[in-house]
Amino acid sequence: MRSVVGVVFLLAGGLLLLFPQYEKRAYHEEQEELITAFEQLGEWETAALADGDLEQNQQAEYVVAKDARGMLSIPAIDLEMLFFDGVSVDALNKGAGIIEPEKKMGVQNVSIAGHRGATYGKQFNRLNELKVQDELHVKMDQEDYTFIVDKVFVVDQKQVDVLSDKESPYLTLVTCTPIGEENPTDRLIVQGKLVNKEEV
Template sequence: MKAAAIMLIAAGIVVMFYPFLNHLYAAQKEKELMQEWETGQMDAARESFIKLDEVYREKEQEEKDTQSGSPIGMLTIDKIDLTLPILDGADQANLRVAAGKLEGTDHLEAKTGNTAIAAHRSYTYGKQFNRLDEVEVGDEIIVHSTNNKKTYTVFNKIVVEPTDVSVLESKAGEKMITLITCEPIRKATHRLIVQAR
């Protein structure tokens, strides 16, 4: 009887600290990716653009503790105190520890086009875009890529259906980024979109 009580108490402690430990793990992985970016080691992993909806819907499920690649850039939004590595591909492993560039959108280095970058909003892990809704038209977003640094100014903030891919369209002669996250934060029924040029 005493052994069973001790085991129940131990199990309760493990369950109680699991979210905290999970958050620490994600924060450590994010820090490692930032350090890797600073040392200039570049490697890309590609995943399907179409899987983004699936990735957001599965964010509450248990995942493998793996990552798919190395940073291709860094995203900074001073207004919300955010510095985040960008990985190539918006799969579950990447979005757990960083933002992911959607396959099929323009590269960070491109002089024109639309680069789409997705990240999670969550109360448990992947808190990268939790405060994205605080960004307003006129705010600045800085993107460091392999060979340059670009400063973008936000011109559009909207909420769209997950099937609305019009936000990924490019405008001739214009370089822009589209930041994508789930909306609302608890249940990903829509997408919060922030666009900057």
């Protein structure tokens, strides 16, 4: 009997070790599919107008990608994710969210919030690894924006002045910290200054 219990515990332990890797891979695959869908929106809309239909496996991705405002890419931490208007549970489960959707990218200080996620590489999990001079890329409204990180710091959740406009266009990334703490009261902030803007 003890050997059976031992085997069960061994298998359960193995599954617990493998689950985060499975979850991470599934998350990355889902994000890649959504990013592809976002990039193919124009083609899909044309196909939908011409044929009146999309393949079934494209429909769900199309619906999500169509709602996306843009794509955030951070090469230093190998992150690509879509972002949406607002910071609702739905928006943050699909990607990241623009805290004040009425602000203009490349003109004001636009803030994007995302979950920290306990799984390595998921959502804003590795945001703390960013350093001054790292690049942040945003694709939005037929424009590519490049920001250079000039500040990485932690503030209390009530310190909302980090969202205020500055003299130059900025991108501010916001996530909870530390990882794993229930109802954390601090926020990790990464701010980058606009250095380039190009039409796609």
